[in-house]
Amino acid sequence: MIADEQEMAAMMAAAQKGDAGMYRALLAEVQLWLERYYRKRVAPAQLDDLVQEVMMAVHHKRATWDPTRAFYPWLAAIARYRWVDHLRKVYRSAEDELGDHDAPEDSKEEAVMARMSLERLFVHLPEKQSEVIELVKIEGLSIAEASEKTGQSESLVKVNIHRGLKKLSALVEKAE
Amino acid sequence: MNRVPNSLIDTLASELEPVQPIRLWHGMALVALSAVATVILVELLDGLWHGIVQGRASGIFFIANGMFAVVGAAAALAVVRMASPSVGNRQDGARWSAGMLALLPISAGLMLGVGGLYSAISSDIYGLDCFLAGTGFGLVTPAALVLWLRRGAPVSLSAAGTLTGLAAGAIGSFAYGLACPIDTIEHLAIWHTAPVALLAVVGRYAVPPLVRW
Known part of the structure; x- marks a missing residue:
């Protein structure tokens, strides 16, 4: 289960202050969230690269998250931006078919996530x-x-x- | 699912340093400073119009320049907010204020008609100077806004560019408007509003390559 908004915001606030342990935990959650977020809209063979790219963007742009605002909409905006960029650049090879990853969402914030999908x-x-x-x-x-x-x-x-x-x-x- | 190598997380965590989170008021302070710098530049190069404080300015002078100031502030605020991306961010305030500014040329057009507008444009010997000055003084603000956006993570680049240009033109026209004693609606609606439209279009195309990340 992926951490909720409050936990993510707390971890990110700690990471902005330089807490490496919290940051590690945050990145692990971000990675899981991104994999779920992209799974139906990115070819499996390209998923890792895109997730990695977004995690690096999160790292380099971590100061742009305003602690007074929600964390997930910030992450989703970066994820969407990188995804559109990815669509511009990448052509998937024909053999990499998308799998059916319609696992049920287990987050309590499913409705919020759906709005940002x-x-x-x-x-x-x-x-x-x-x-x-x-x-x-x-x-x-x-x-x-x-x-x-x-x-x-x-x-x-x-x-x-x-x-x-x-x-x-x-x-x-x-x-x- | 855990396909991203954990070494990436380790690397990023090992590189972690404290950062100062982006703050809205820092960006607005930067914009305010650039606006003040623009007005000072106008005073140094052209001299502000003393008729404003001597009660010689018309009502439309205050209305038009007030509109430029409001549009400039609304567009600049929207740009500053765009440095911190978020799904759900909207720039409706800036768009509505730009619509409000369009009332100036629309009103002039309705009052004068096509022939009257043409005559106003061709007979205004100071018009082109005002247009060039408003545009030139409008170049201080985008420097500050582009710096701010480069520090941030804008994800709506075309909108950021257009709004940067809108803020630039409006603040430039506002600042130069404080030096211009011609306070007729046709002069303000044409020559002082044109820099806003021009810089919005220029910003739409010039800013995105500068702030792409």
């Missing part, structure tokens, strides 16, 4: 954009394959990916 970003996209982003950027299909599967022309697939990613990056903090 990656799904919340996708619901703001037109279906044509979310569909091709999912197929090409997450499932690793080529533009031609995505075009065939969706019935969109190849140039439309490219345009929809471009527009969709642009929209996603504008929604990082807004969509909840």
Whole structure:
């Protein structure tokens, strides 16, 4: 079970003061949280790299968490930002299929987490954009394959990916 | 699931040093200082208009410059907040205040009509100077805001850029407005508002590469 908001905020506040033990505990929780957060929206083969990247971002930007504000929305904003960046850069290899990781959420703050989920970003996209982003950027299909599967022309697939990613990056903090 | 090597956690924990958490008021103090510096620069280079304290300024002078000050403060506050990211952050205040500022050119347009606006633009011999001065004095604030954003972790880069430009233009126009004795609605609505629109567009494209992380 992942620590709740209050525990995470307390650990982060201690980490900002230089408490390495608390920081170690915090990072372990952050790692678990990120793995859960990304599991349906990142190919398994790329999950480790992305989680690692976000943990380093958390480390370098730890001063940007304001102790008077909640911890998880801060972490989720960084996680979303890095994820959109990741979608821009990475094409998944075709053999890495997403597994079904629909394990039940065990956190007490499930409702709060749901508001910050990656799904919340996708619901703001037109279906044509979310569909091709999912197929090409997450499932690793080529533009031609995505075009065939969706019935969109190849140039439309490219345009929809471009527009969709642009929209996603504008929604990082807004969509909840 | 525990796939990230624990060595990463060990490394990061071993590098841990105390940090001073980012504080909203630090950012606002930085913006306030840059705004004061801008006004001082205006006084040194152009001299503030003494008519303001002698009761010679019109009502629209105070309304327009008050609007610039409010838009500048609202946009700067939004930018300062964006350095500390959070799902749920919104910049509605800055957007509404920018909408409020649009009332100036809209009012001028309704009062003068297209022909009147054209005539006001072409006959105002000081207009271009005011536009250039407002834009130039507007460059102090973005320096402070970009520094602040680079220290932070902005995740909405386009919005951060636009709002930085909006704050820059509004504070620049406000500061230069204290030196400009032309207090007609057409002059203020055109030549003092244009730097705000211009710098917002410039900020949208120029700031994101500077603050990307």
